[in-house]
Amino acid sequence: MIDLRSDTLTRPTEAMLESMREATFGDDSRDGDATVGKLEAMAAERTGKEAGVFMPSGTMTNLVAMLTHCGRGGEVLLEDGSHTLNAELGGIASVAGLFYHGIPGRRGAMDLERYREALRPTTRNQMGTALVWMENTHNRSGGSVLPLDYMEKVSGLARAKGVPVHLDGARIFNAAISLGVAPGEIARYSDSTCFCVSKGLSAPVGSILCGTQNFVERARAYRRMVGGNMRQAGPVAAAGIVALETMVDRLAEDHANAKRLAAGLNRIDASLVDPGEVDSNLVRVEVRKSGRRAAQWSADLRRKGVVVAPCDVYSLRFVTHRHVSAAEVDEAVAAFASLWRDS
Ligand SMILES: Cc1ncc(COP(=O)(O)O)c(C=O)c1O
Structure with a gap:
């Protein structure tokens, strides 16, 4: 069988399995774990952010990002075909308690005029924008890569209004390879960025959410709230480290x-x-x-x-x-x- 359903079918390499056998077994949510800490630091460094927090899935890093930015209030602007709106079972509304406004787009990029019109402050009569969302690469539109000048425009407009930006970078390394830039050059147009080591990078499980120290500290609390503490997660993090070291190019x-x-x-x-x-x-x-x-x-x-x-x-x-x-x-x-x- 030639199985072309997903890059999540990738199996760990021998080097990953070896690293898993040798990993530490600290309780990550109690005293911390050295291997998890190393993966989080590497993730932060690769995305150009201050800190990172390890979670079981991309869906959870997205959910925790929304909760941390918005605290269950306000509207999220994102492209109509985004993974979050189409494949995360409505967690944005049912768990994070947020309104969302899907903006029509092409190849994963929101129509800029529609986006500009939708970006609005909270007043006594209207719910304002609490978060702007981008996805790069964009799953539903066939792995399309958002151009950096588009990301700069989206982020510039949001920041001018004091609105934070999240990047669902589940496949940010694919975007980086395609654009010929470091992942940090993509993530710089967002305040928080998540990516997965479990997809084309071949680790068995895991995603990391990155942002400022303060953001990540608050995200750790929401991770616990939604059941994402992984305790002795050293072996899974170990595979993620090997993924970042050997599987990107x-x-x-x-x-x-x-x-x-x-x-x-x-x-x-x-x-x-x-x-x-x-x-x-x-x-x-x-x-x-x-x-x-x-x-x-x-x-x-x-x-x-x-x-x-x-x-x-x-x-x-x-x-x-x-x-x-x-x-x-x-x-x-x-x-x-x-x-x-x-x-
Ligand atoms: C763009 C994007 N975001 C988030 C996710 C969710 O990741 P996970 O399956 O680890 O929850 C995926 C999964 O394919 C994705 O393509």
């Missing part, structure tokens, strides 16, 4: 494979995907022209040994990662081509 291979995949599918039919719009390791494929739904495509491809997930009624998401080679990408394209001819 190779993401370029996943990007090259994603381009190869997109080019192959585009040769079958140009309506499927525009390779020029593939920025990182996610490829969104539109199958509407075939008249068959994504779920049907997914079932048919599986019978040919290729596993992909539908991400909309007529869209599939292909994700390249460490366990998919260029040759397997070509096999996946060939399988798709034979089904397309039969459709």
Whole structure:
């Protein structure tokens, strides 16, 4: 099976397993743990922030970021297709108690005019903006990378009004590789940034939320509130450290494979995907022209040994990662081509 559903399928490397065996076992939420502390410090350094706090998932780092910035009051502005609005089961409203205002956008970037109009102060008659949100890379739009000048504009407008900015950087290292900059150059347009070591970086679990010392101290309390204290988390943090040390540069291979995949599918039919719009390791494929739904495509491809997930009624998401080679990408394209001819 060629499994292209997600980069979270990546298994830990031998070096990660070795580091896990040797990790410390301090109770992180009682006395602290040296390995967790090291990962948090590395995360802060990579994102150019003062401090970091380790959590089990990207969803939790996002939730804790909202709670810490907004304290259960106000409105969050974010792009309509953001992961938080589409795949985090409404925690923004049901757990964090926040209003949200989805702004239409393209390739993960909010329409700037609509954003400018929506950014507003609290008055006696209206709820003001408590937080502005960006996502880079942007999952739902096929791993697109937000340009830095766009991020600068969004952040500049928010900061001029005293509104904090959060960056959901679950795949910030993919964005950094794609833009050819250090992750800190992306994170600087936000007050808080989170990223995951559990995706293309191949660690088994974990995400880190970074910001100022004061922000992270308050975030630790909200992490506890939502059940995110991990106690003896040294072994999981150890794998995260190896992920940051050894797995970042190779993401370029996943990007090259994603381009190869997109080019192959585009040769079958140009309506499927525009390779020029593939920025990182996610490829969104539109199958509407075939008249068959994504779920049907997914079932048919599986019978040919290729596993992909539908991400909309007529869209599939292909994700390249460490366990998919260029040759397997070509096999996946060939399988798709034979089904397309039969459709
Ligand atoms: C952009 C983005 N944010 C947050 C998450 C949530 O991460 P997790 O699955 O670790 O909760 C994901 C997961 O794919 C994501 O793509």
